Each structure stands twice: as structure tokens, then as C-alpha cells.
Amino acid sequence: MDIKKAMFERNSVRRYTDEPLSQSHVELINSEIERVNTQSGLRFSLVTNEPEAFTGKMASYGHFSGCTDYIVCIGQKHRDEDIGYFGERLVLFCQSIGVNSCWVALTYSKGKVKYTLNKGEKFYIVISLGYGIHQGRPHKNKPLEDLCGCKGEMPEWFKGAMAGALTAPTAMNQQKFYFELVDKNKVKAKALFGPYSKMDLGIVKYHFELGSDGYSFEWV
Numbered sequence: 001m002d003i004k005k006a007m008f009e010r011n012s013v014r015r016y017t018d019e020p021l022s023q024s025h026v027e028l029i030n031s032e033i034e035r036v037n038t039q040s041g042l043r044f045s046l047v048t049n050e051p052e053a054f055t056g057k058m059a060s061y062g063h064f065s066g067c068t069d070y071i072v073c074i075g076q077k078h079r080d081e082d083i084g085y086f087g088e089r090l091v092l093f094c095q096s097i098g099v100n101s102c103w104v105a106l107t108y109s110k111g112k113v114k115y116t117l118n119k120g121e122k123f124y125i126v127i128s129l130g131y132g133i134h135q136g137r138p139h140k141n142k143p144l145e146d147l148c149g150c151k152g153e154m155p156e157w158f159k160g161a162m163a164g165a166l167t168a169p170t171a172m173n174q175q176k177f178y179f180e181l182v183d184k185n186k187v188k189a190k191a192l193f194g195p196y197s198k199m200d201l202g203i204v205k206y207h208f209e210l211g212s213d214g215y216s217f218e219w220v
């Protein structure tokens with residue numbers, strides 16, 4: 001499946017079958033992680049067959065079942081936006097090969113995750129992976145005019161890019177972002193105030209780029 005199609009089809013999945021990730025999926029995901037780490041200087045890593053992190057009892061929001069595989073997202077401090085951007089590249093890659101996922105900042109047991117930090121590094125977040133017992137549900141969106149703006153009529157490429165941005169996962173589906181077309185091909189993207197909104201911005205920018213279908217614009 002191509003990545004743009006994966007973007008439109010993906011929803012967060014928190015309930016997984018007991019089937020562990022197949023060996024071929026593990027290899028594909030590890031190769032993609034290697035490419036992303038080389039390009040980004042971040043340190044994503046795949047943990048498999050680890051049942052502890054997602055077994056705690058949570059309230060109904062954020063409750064997981066059957067999750068034993070996940071990606072740990074580590075990087076130098078102040079790289080929240082990059083963690084979002086490159087992590088979402090991994091999320092959509094996984095979706096494209098048939099692996100479901102969910103970004104998880106809070107509703108898991110961080111203490112059960114084994115990891116080491118090098119000097120200056122921060123543990124940001126995890127991404128649960130697995131084969132969903134369902135494919136999740138599309139989230140609700142804020143009205144488009146609350147999320148973006150431009151002078152005059154909105155160009156078609158910008159509408160397409162925003163259609164991509166609207167599908168992006170954000171913390172508690174808060175959609176704390178704003179895109180502004182400031183010139184013919186210059187886009188200003190802002191994180192608004194809210195938890196994890198900087199990480200969300202990276203996720204949403206990745207979706208915006210995919211939605212723009214290669215239209216030549218500049219981030220400003």
C-alpha cells in the first residue's frame with residue numbers, strides 16, 4: 001500500500017490480537033527505523049515480545065490490550081517536532097505493510113520499558129504496534145477555518161495538503177495547530193498551546209507534505 005493511501009486509512013488502534021509481529025514485519029520495520037535514525041539523528045528502536053508496558057489498568061480512554069510490541073522514541077532534548085515528523089513516517093510505514101499503531105504518551109507503564117539514555121538525550125514517547133482486532137475509527141475534526149487560513153481563495157494544492165493534515169493523529173485529538181499560506185508557496189505552521197502540541201506539529205507537517213502531492217512549497 002502506498003504511504004498516502006495508508007495516511008487516509010489509518011486510525012489509532014489500541015486493541016490487538018495476541019499474534020506477535022511476524023519476523024518479516026520485524027525486519028522491515030527495523031530497516032525503516034535504521035533509515036529514519038540515519039536521516040534524523042534520532043534514536044527510535046523496536047521492542048518486541050515485551051508484555052509488561054501495556055498491561056496496566058487504565059481508564060477507558062487509552063486502555064490497551066494484546067500489545068507486546070512497540071517503538072521507543074528517544075532523541076536529544078528539544079527535538080519534539082522531529083520526533084513527531086519522523087515517528088509519523090514510521091507509523092505510516094507500518095500501516096502500509098499492515099501493522100496497526102497508536103502514539104502513546106501517557107497511558108502505559110513507562111517504568112516497565114527498558115531503555116538507556118546517552119548524554120543529552122530524552123525519552124519522548126512510545127508507539128504501540130500490532131495487528132488490530134479492528135481498524136479503529138476516524139477521529140472528529142475541528143472546522144477547517146479553525147485550523148488554517150489564507151488570503152483570497154484557497155488553492156487546490158493547499159486544500160489537498162490540509163486534507164492530509166486533518167487525518168493526522170494528535171494528542172487527545174486536540175488538533176492544536178494552525179497552517180497559514182503566507183505567499184503563493186510559503187506556509188507557516190504553528191503549534192498552539194497544549195500538551196504535546198510541538199510533537200503533534202511534526203506529525204501534522206508530515207501529513208501536510210504527503211497531502212500536498214509534491215507541490216513545491218516552502219516552510220517559513
Ligand SMILES: Cc1cc2nc3c(=O)[nH]c(=O)nc-3n(C[C@H](O)[C@H](O)[C@H](O)COP(=O)(O)O)c2cc1C
Pocket residue numbers: 010011012013014061062063102103104105106107108136137138139167168169170171172173196199200203
Ligand atoms: C503525541 C500523542 C500522544 C498520545 N498519547 C496517547 C495516550 O497516552 N494514550 C492513548 O490511548 N492515545 C494517545 N494518543 C492517540 C490519540 O488519542 C489519537 O491519535 C487521537 O485521538 C486521534 O485519533 P486517530 O489517531 O485515530 O486519528 C496520542 C497521540 C499523540 C499524537
